[in-house]
Amino acid sequence: DAKTTQPNSMESNEEEPVHLPCNHSTISGTDYIHWYRQLPSQGPEYVIHGLTSNVNNRMASLAIAEDRKSSTLILHRATLRDAAVYYCILPRSGPGNTPLVFGKGTRLSVIA
Amino acid sequence: GAVVSQHPSWVICKSGTSVKIECRSLDFQATTMFWYRQFPKQSLMLMATSNEGSKATYEQGVEKDKFLINHASLTLSTLTVTSAHPEDSSFYICSARLPLGTRRNEQFFGPGTRLTVL
Numbered sequence: 071d072a073k074t075t076q077p078n079s080m081e082s083n084e085e086e087p088v089h090l091p092c093n094h095s096t097i098s099g100t101d102y103i104h105w106y107r108q109l110p111s112q113g114p115e116y117v118i119h120g121l122t123s124n125v126n127n128r129m130a131s132l133a134i135a136e137d138r139k140s141s142t143l144i145l146h147r148a149t150l151r152d153a154a155v156y157y158c159i160l161p162r163s164g165p166g167n168t169p170l171v172f173g174k175g176t177r178l179s180v181i182a
Numbered sequence: 183g184a185v186v187s188q189h190p191s192w193v194i195c196k197s198g199t200s201v202k203i204e205c206r207s208l209d210f211q212a213t214t215m216f217w218y219r220q221f222p223k224q225s226l227m228l229m230a231t232s233n234e235g236s237k238a239t240y241e242q243g244v245e246k247d248k249f250l251i252n253h254a255s256l257t258l259s260t261l262t263v264t265s266a267h268p269e270d271s272s273f274y275i276c277s278a279r280l281p282l283g284t285r286r287n288e289q290f291f292g293p294g295t296r297l298t299v300l
Contacts, residue, residue, distance in 0.1 A: 113275045113291035114226065157225070169216045170289050172226040
């Protein structure tokens, strides 16, 4: 499975932007980069995904490096409800419906 | 958005009994569903890939005779933990894929089922 590397934990003040980094140096040319987050005692929730260009949605922005070996999830204004574990994921290679395989993720704490 | 439900949300059972967990895609058809397990303070671990109308594909180290998976319809997959023991206590999460050709590799996750084996 393609490997991603994320910091174990990060901390942010409420109402400030948060930049969550992810390294994926073994990414292949067709791999999408996915971000999910998991709140305590809940299933993971989709955040955003992208291939090459930077992506924006109502939850976050995804900045992808030009060489695609790293990406950054940007939460523009962190709220207490954003406290979660954030996973940067590359899909397993192979034909058909391949699963998302989770690494350890980054635990984001938001301070009021 | 696509919604995945699980039932029950939590279950407590005695050691040696079997427990069935249901995973449903509520507003879309899912030819493929995935089952994960998560122990406290750990990440999700993929257990198996469930394909409608065919046998599940299990990850290395996951006992297929202990974790029975049935994907009988395009909206329902079940995971049965047979002869459950305390070490099987965990948070079980399913997910379903949108059909290929829609959002690429999009997976939607259920809310999870917390199993406690006494």
